[in-house]
Amino acid sequence: MGLTSNSVLVSAVLSAVLLFAGTVWLWPRLARRTWRAVGGRIGLLLATQLALFAAVGLAANQAFGFYASWADLFGQEGEQGVVVDHTRGGGPLEVVASRRVPGAGGARPEAGGRIQQVGIAGRTTGIVTSAYVYLPPEYYQKRYRTRGFPAAVVLTGYPGTASALVEKLRYPLTALELARAGRARPMILVMLRPTLAPPRDTECVDVPGGPRTESFFARDLPDALRAHYRIPAGPGGLGIIGNSTGGYCALKIALHHPRVYSAGAGLSAHYKAPVDATTGDLFQGDKRLRNRADLWWCLANTPAPDISLLVTSSRRGEAGHGDTLRFIDRVKATGRTRISSIVLESGGHNFTTWRREIPAALEWMSGRLNIR
Template sequence: MPTGPAAQLTKAHDTAAGPIMMTTLVGKKSGVSGKVWVWLPPEYNDPKYANYGFPVLTLYAGGQSNGYNTWTDDQLPIQVADEDLVKQGKAHPFIMIMPVQNLVSNESQTLDCSDIPGQPKMGTWMAEDIPDFVRANFRTVKGRDGWGVMGASTGAFCSAKLALQHPDTFKAAVPIDGYFNPDSSFWKGHEADRLANSPDVLVAQSKADVRMLATAGGATPDEVRLVKAWVAKAAAPTKIDYYEQPDGKHLTTHFKKMIPNTLEWLTQNLTGPTAG
């Protein structure tokens, strides 16, 4: 059950599967202040599920995502897709949490979803403050078994990194068409810290008991090589499945086509609504 205190949520966008709400979260542990969008599946407010905790899927966007998240609008309509699949018995009704991942739009000032020395603690905001916010406000599956993270491009980097660093919080991740080396200019002079936050390094050293689905676009050979090489570094207990989208390109319109498959994969690897 929610632990409180309740956040003030305002409607940001309507979808055919219900409204997307928004709030500004000031992280108690990180001190970071950023926008967070929330979608609750229709089942959440169904009296039949009044005593159920729901699985949580956190979604990170590609690009800068300093004041927006492409999962919150019609570019990547994952909410409608989820509800369609729920009705077909193919997907869980997920609580979807969609935070920003940078605080400014300057490309040279990205934060790499990390606590870069001397910079805002974006890694702590993502890995600790966001889950704390969700548990404070919503009925969730207890423990990590119902918690997943997914993102495309830059969001893929974030999702892979968060799952490898925090397997106590996230059980599954889907990095869509990602890259795996931190490249923020803020890492200059902090190479040891950069490597400690590199999914490329982490996956080879990981003892994280997590499942991942890593994807690449079949029409982008460099991306295919990069993602396949990263997947090959994983060793038990980390397990990474690989999917190559036929003729796929590194475009939002192509990420959109993969939404049903990724939701079905997440449903197979995360616990669904559970009675308290």
């Protein structure tokens, strides 16, 4: 049974309940001072605590989508399901599966849209990854067959799972409902992890001698998408949005590549790439690379691009709220880059908070991308 299976979660909860009940029932018998009674008490308490810890951990993983599998949890990434054939004339993007949008209520693509699982091969970086692509109903309708649709690249946090963007954060369903209500124009969503070399957290950096993650998002991904889908050329056809680490990546990539992305949104983002056990040595002593990954440095030392940015935070519950307010001031001071914000009264660094921000963020994104 998989890590995210409901059966695993139910089994863990039942085990914790049964062990607790067993401890209460057997405690009088184990109240003696013999070594067997002491050992029994210790064993029951440890087993109950472990079962409770497992149940809480599994429930948290179900809610927030930290890990997709047991291999992912233990640092042995086993995502082997996507095959991309690199044959002569073959494209950099291959569709491997297609399904309905959860909760859309439309069986036909023309009514409810579609979610495609795709494999993407970076032709310049050599990075191969999987993603989910949401295509709105209009993409399949005859009257739109000759029209292009803007696309938003949607990134998870770290470690994160792309499926959580579909199932937990409900990006496709939200985009569909906004379009049906006339609050946003139909657009394509490309949902994936910023962690292109799992289990390492590359922070969307071109690591010297390692994965060139930023180049993948700046060049390979846009080229692959435009080769396969009807996405307008030019920066107005693409935006990028993400939460947590994905939010940092979205802001950074938009700032660094304004000719590719015209808008970037960071939900609970940070503004500087950390160096820790999950990232390894991202810069290997290269001060130029370190500065480039620091958004504070970029705003102070590089020309301000003509793009739109959105940041979100909460007055209570977000440790980085002060940094977000300072970031807004720094961007405003450039006089060229446009900045918007969503600030909640309270909300933690979690899916519940981001689900409250995503509708407004997608509506904002829709207003800054072109359709033609």
